[in-house]
Amino acid sequence: MKEIKEVKDKTTRDGLRLDDSSVPLLPSLPLPRSLPLLWRKVLRMRFVRALAIWGTMLVLSPSVMAQTGKQLETDTPAASSALSHDLSGVWMQYPDGSTPGVPGMNAIDQRFRPPFTPWGQARFDAARPMQGPTAVPGQENAPTLHCDPDGPPRVLNLPNPFEIVQIPGRVFMFFELGHVWRTIWTDGRPLPKDPDPTWQGYSVGKWEGDTFVVETIGFNDKLWVDVYGSPRSDKMHLTERYRRLNHDTLEMQITMDDPKAYTKVWVNPPKLHKLEPTWEIAQWFCVIEEENAYSETIRKPAGGISTAPK
Amino acid sequence: MKHRACLSLKRTVAILGAALALISNGLAQTGKPSEAAKTQDAVAPLSHDLSGVWMQYPQGDVPGTPGMNTVNQRSRPPLTPWGQARLDAARPMVGPKAIAGEENSPTLRCDPDGPPKILNHPNPFEIVQIPGRMFMFFEEQHVWRTIWADGRELPKEPDPSYLGYSVGKWEGDTFVVETIGLNDKVWADAYGDPRSEQTHLTERYRRLNHDTLELQVTIDDPKSYTKPWVSPPKLHKLESGWEIAEWFCVLNEDKAYDDAVRKPAGVAPSSSKKYWR
DSSP: OHHHHHHHHOOGGGOOOOOGGGGGGSOOOOOOTTSOHHHHHHHHHHHHHHHHHHHHHHHSOHHHHHHHHHHHHTOOOOOOHHHHTOOOEEEEEOSOOSSTTOOSOOSSOGGGOOOBOHHHHHHHHHOOOSSSTTOOTTOOOOGGGGTOOOOTTHHHHSSSOEEEEEETTEEEEEESBTTOEEEEEOSSOOOOSSOOOBSSOEEEEEEETTEEEEEEEOBOSSSBSSTTOOBOOTTOEEEEEEEEEETTEEEEEEEEEOTTTBSSOEEOOOEEEEEOTTOOOOOBOOOHHHHHHHIIIIITTTTOOOOSOO | OHHHHHHHHHHHHHHHHHHHHTOOHHHHHHHHHHHHTOOOOOOGGGTTOOOEEEEEOSOOSSTTOOSOOSSOGGGOOOBOHHHHHHHHHOOOSSSTTOOTTOOOOGGGGTOOOOTTHHHHSSSOEEEEEETTEEEEEESBTTOEEEEEOSSOOOOSSOOOBSSOEEEEEEETTEEEEEEEOBOSSSOSSTTOOOOOTTOEEEEEEEEEETTEEEEEEEEEOTTTBSSOEEOOOEEEEEOTTOOOOOBOOOHHHHHHHIIIIITTTTOOOOGGGGGOO
């Protein structure tokens, strides 16, 4: 029953990227011709994406999903040293997830979330996510609904591709969602002592054997760490460990140490990503007019998102 | 964040204040010596390397406005009827057409920025080159852009987007960037001049010496303008000690800024209010 509700509540921001070939199989949304072409296109695309994901989730039983996941996880770690210090490419997370009915989104895994602190609990109680057990249709208040910038670790968890580009002294990550980019300094500098809180935080990275370890501090507390409303405070110390298991497979393991929000360190199991050599990161900006219109035409009829002005 | 917010606030106040007060002489004079520093001692090893953080020189052509003449008002060709209607509907925050309290710039509700407007802003950008690609990182709105330099051609019929689709190649010591596939939702500059889906944008980058980058912008937009808009070259200075900071447009911060700064200054649009849920 949760799955069904989530289908209704599921919205654009966390849509899954699908090949265009899947489009003709799906019903298209009747849109007025008066809408601008792009607008119609985007709307249709997001709708199709959302439909495809949630339709698939309904059809596939959890056991099928689990099996798909199994197969992927047992991929042989044929790491060759030539690959190990090169993470370049467009990566997409495998869709196997640990929340029933939710594709992927388990690089940050709900099952491993430690107990909240009182501050963390208060934040979590105030959050009204678009999906998950605490979702209340019509009361959603995700910061991304008004196009606030996305950032780590949340943006790492969304089922959308990202690209890694390495240059001497720096690693860039480009996320399709929100067209966000991020710098990870690899020139040996230490983390800053007292950084100003930002959406992306301040990141440094270094190689430990075949693992690229990224440390980030200096976050603001305006974003959630996941789509379920789990909080992020300005005390968070985020660690990401990237390891290329073979040419096509990237393992990402996320650890969140946020003593203001959680009573223990939140250690997630590794999540596998697949190299997509032919993909290019597209422009997917959050635009407030489109977001509001989407709420009006899609989310609201589906029973979600209050459009009442606050 | 506070530091950045302060900086951006200072910058905006500086721009707005200067524009409002129309103090042109001081700025023009400050700009002069740097422009005079334009030297032609181009070094061959530099010519195919544009990497670095670049900041436009502050001398401008609009009285009281620092810089912002990469897209140059004085060279603007006559508008088509469509272009004129668009310009008439625009309520910019700066320039002769600005009407305090009626501003309707798309960026006031944090719509994404894009070229050529973003090239014209007095904020730094960084260029990073890797084989087959050039990246541009703009401090304003934390926008990044890809320019494909792997020999591919411009797409035949790209979907209109905020940043468009860009390819670039070297012609001698000049890196020529061609962009199409822009949408018509962003203005071409801060003054409300339109950008249509027919826009073919050409940017020519040339490193005159280690510290100086020349950028020349040509806008060929037959839907908006009766002739190509050819702007004179604009010089940029290498800022080797700078790093591009995180400066996002955030709707509630923008609204708060409206209430705290723009409104009291008499230039307050509260247009973002209606988008706030």
